[in-house]
Amino acid sequence: MVTRLLLVRHGETDLNAHHQFQGQMDMPLNDHGRMQAQALHPLLVAEPIAAVYVSDLQRAEETRALVLAGRDIATITDQRLRELNFGAWEGLTYDDIQAQDAAALAAWEADMLNHAPPRGETLAQFAARVQAVVADIRAQYADGETVLVVAHGGVLQLILCAALNLPPTAYWQFQVKPASLAEVVFYDAGAILNRLNVR
Numbered sequence: 001m002v003t004r005l006l007l008v009r010h011g012e013t014d015l016n017a018h019h020q021f022q023g024q025m026d027m028p029l030n031d032h033g034r035m036q037a038q039a040l041h042p043l044l045v046a047e048p049i050a051a052v053y054v055s056d057l058q059r060a061e062e063t064r065a066l067v068l069a070g071r072d073i074a075t076i077t078d079q080r081l082r083e084l085n086f087g088a089w090e091g092l093t094y095d096d097i098q099a100q101d102a103a104a105l106a107a108w109e110a111d112m113l114n115h116a117p118p119r120g121e122t123l124a125q126f127a128a129r130v131q132a133v134v135a136d137i138r139a140q141y142a143d144g145e146t147v148l149v150v151a152h153g154g155v156l157q158l159i160l161c162a163a164l165n166l167p168p169t170a171y172w173q174f175q176v177k178p179a180s181l182a183e184v185v186f187y188d189a190g191a192i193l194n195r196l197n198v199r
Helices: 031-042 058-067 094-100 102-110 123-138 152-162 167-171
Strands: 003-009 047-053 076-079 143-151 181-187 190-198
Touching: 003 031, 003 058, 003 123, 003 152, 031 058, 031 181, 047 058, 047 123, 058 143, 094 102, 123 143, 123 152, 123 167, 143 152, 152 167, 152 181, 152 190
Parallel strands: 003 143, 047 076, 047 143
Antiparallel strands: 003 181, 181 190
16 A cells, blocks of 8 residues: 655745744735745646645645646545644734743643643644544555645644654654645555655
């Protein structure tokens, strides 16, 4: 059983540009983000993509449309591919949160696997839904097919952790740049990371 995943993070939004926690806020790409996504298009033109899985948030859908412009490929929109739900912290910068909610921030940073932002979700909950999507993809496309996943930084970081047998808490160790391409090939015995942050 072999499944090849191409992983694309959405292009830049205004919240990305201002270093705000975006989470599940439904933000569009900004002009720079659209240009980033368009620039990725040539890297995917010749890829034999069997299916596309995309987050239902508009920044991911806009990116999908731009990187696959001119191609008609079966697309599955899946809410499980949304970014981590940062709850009350969405729209705030790290400094904002530190000033407004230092105790909750410290508790979250000490154990984000089991501790959620106010009205948000834990890393364990986030990882469970992302891993479930990957399991579904691998079950359905196990004969060497290529599947494109267009989602969010945290989602793709968790996929990389799962591929490399790292715990979800290691996801901060990967930096996945906006509108970049990564490639992971899953085999029965494990997975190989072939590319990361290609533009």
